[in-house]
């Protein structure tokens with residue numbers, strides 16, 4: 001009996017390291033990174049700093065830690081962070097800014113994940129004895145919950161000029177900045193130039209099993225290194241993992257275009273089906289969010305019927321499901337996934 005491949009479209013984090021990536025990991029030269037002498041980590045940090053045009057970089061275990069190390073290092077207790085209501089920092093990081101850094105997170109309404117300069121401008125508080133101190137603006141590019149949308153570079157530049165006028169820190173949650181870069185052709189360096197701290201992930205579309213980076217000036221990264229230790233994120237012979245990150249950067253950036261094409265294909269197929277709707281305008285990179293008509297089927301029903309057909313997606317709110325084509329799902333897999341979805345919506 002042949003077993004059918006499970007097509008896992010729950011996230012771009014579900015990918016397994018390829019044999020070539022595992023070989024690179026096995027052969028990595030390592031040292032004790034807390035002592036600062038793991039050459040593979042140093043190589044990865046130098047490589048990413050150069051790619052993003054920043055003075056220095058720090059390897060951390062996760063995207064969540066990259067964001068939280070950045071926020072902690074850039075702030076004082078009681079400071080306020082402005083971010084969009086639907087951002088990852090607010091919705092999926094377990095209230096870490098409040099719990100760890102004593103920050104007040106101020107959620108602002110965004111449009112498909114994108115904050116307008118006007119929205120930022122009118123929410124910066126005047127400084128007086130009463131107000132929290134507005135200190136940080138955190139943007140997310142691409143925007144996960146909005147369906148992988150890309151911040152227009154002009155909007156980022158306008159927000160930055162407001163930040164500079166008010167002396168605010170600009171932080172980028174760039175977990176999927178690689179996707180924005182591949183989709184628009186805008187240089188990573190150009191995106192990063194508008195921010196004081198940047199977080200990027202190696203373990204999403206790029207396919208490394210672990211790892212994210214924090215980027216900024218030498219001085220900031222020196223302080224962030226201490227914060228990482230405080231958070232328990234200092235790791236020892238971690239070059240074994242950093243080697244996977246180097247491999248991912250060398251081999252898996254340009255191919256993100258395939259994931260984007262597969263996402264567009266799925267979105268167009270879904271949008272044509274009764275009982276499913278997709279805002280095609282938001283399908284700009286590798287994420288597809290579909291709304292399931294609750295009169296037809298619950299989201300739980302949808303995901304379980306689909307998994308019976310060997311296709312996995314995740315519930316993404318009461319009526320929404322998320323599909324994320326990735327390194328381990330080919331165009332043919334996505335055709336099979338679309339066929340399975342068509343079948344359950346027409347049953």
Ligand SMILES: Cc1ncc(COP(=O)(O)O)c(C=O)c1O
Pocket residue numbers: 061062063064065067088089140142143144173175176201203212
């Ligand atoms: C936009 C964004 N930021 C940060 C993260 C956190 O990454 P991690 O799961 O590695 O903590 C994610 C994870 O999905 C994400 O989508």
